[in-house]
Amino acid sequence: MPDPRSDPSNVTQLLHDWRAGKQDALAQLMPLVEQTLHDIAQRQMRGENAGHTLQATALVNEAYMRLIDASVSWENRAHFLAVAARIMRRVLVDHAKAKRRAKRGGDDVKVTLHEAQLAGGGPEPDVLDLEDALSRLASFDERKANVVELSFYGGMTYDEIAEALDISPATVDRELRLAKAWLYRDISGDTT
Numbered sequence: 763m764p765d766p767r768s769d770p771s772n773v774t775q776l777l778h779d780w781r782a783g784k785q786d787a788l789a790q791l792m793p794l795v796e797q798t799l800h801d802i803a804q805r806q807m808r809g810e811n812a813g814h815t816l817q818a819t820a821l822v823n824e825a826y827m828r829l830i831d832a833s834v835s836w837e838n839r840a841h842f843l844a845v846a847a848r849i850m851r852r853v854l855v856d857h858a859k860a861k862r863r864a865k866r867g868g869d870d871v872k873v874t875l876h877e878a879q880l881a882g883g884g885p886e887p888d889v890l891d892l893e894d895a896l897s898r899l900a901s902f903d904e905r906k907a908n909v910v911e912l913s914f915y916g917g918m919t920y921d922e923i924a925e926a927l928d929i930s931p932a933t934v935d936r937e938l939r940l941a942k943a944w945l946y947r948d949i950s951g952d953t954t
Contacts, residue, residue, distance in 0.1 A: 770839040777836035788830065795839075799825060799846055805917040806850060816857045825849045840918070840926040844908075847916025851893075854915075858889040895948045899941060905929075906941035913938055 773794055779787035803818035803825070828849045836842055900907035905927065912923045913934075920931040920938075927934075946952065 773839040773842065774836075777838070777842055781834070781836050792826070795842065795846075796822070798843065802843075802847065802915075802917040803850060806854065806915060816854070821850055821853055824853045828853070838925070840922050843916055843918055843922065844912055844926040847912055847918065851911055851915040854889055855893045858893075862890065891949055892945070895945050898948060899944060903941075906937050906944070909934055909937040910941045910945065 773791065776787045776791040776794070780791060799822045800818060803821040807816070807818045807821065825846055829846060832845065832849075834841075834845055896907050896910060899910070908927060909923055912918045912926060916923075918926065920934045923929075923934045924931045929937075
């Protein structure tokens with residue numbers, strides 16, 4: 763089977779066929795994107811603490827279940843990966859909230875941004891702190907929040923993010939750097 767990274771047009775056609783109601787399209791699509799989804803999940807799970815109970819395969823399975831129920835007009839492979847990243851983010855946040863409730867605030871789930879911790883150095887934020895900060899960022903600059911989400915949760919390259927958001931890779935780079943600096947300041951409380 764073709765690699766979805768090397769044949770995005772095949773994935774795009776299968777997404778369109780699936781949305782058009784062709785039942786066999788989903789069966790053909792999932793083997794093409796399964797490894798990519800698993801890679802995204804593994805990248806996200808690398809930063810989790812050793813006692814974290816959610817595994818990459820479980821994250822992919824939960825994302826898959828939510829994806830097949832999603833009512834989305836798929837545009838292309840990049841759009842699909844963006845939605846998958848958003849769903850995985852939601853699964854991780856839901857899992858962290860449930861764990862926090864169960865532990866009454868202790869043992870928060872830790873995450874690490876894959877390119878460098880936010881703006882460099884410092885302790886790792888927990889997933890709920892990051893979620894709150896991303897929500898605050900999205901309230902006044904949704905594009906920056908989307909770039910962080912697709913980079914961190916989606917593991918997408920600058921080119922893939924640029925395609926998904928219809929901006930240039932240079933804009934992705936600039937937005938990601940500014941967003942990371944803002945998030946670092948917000949989470950750490952650093953006002954300088």
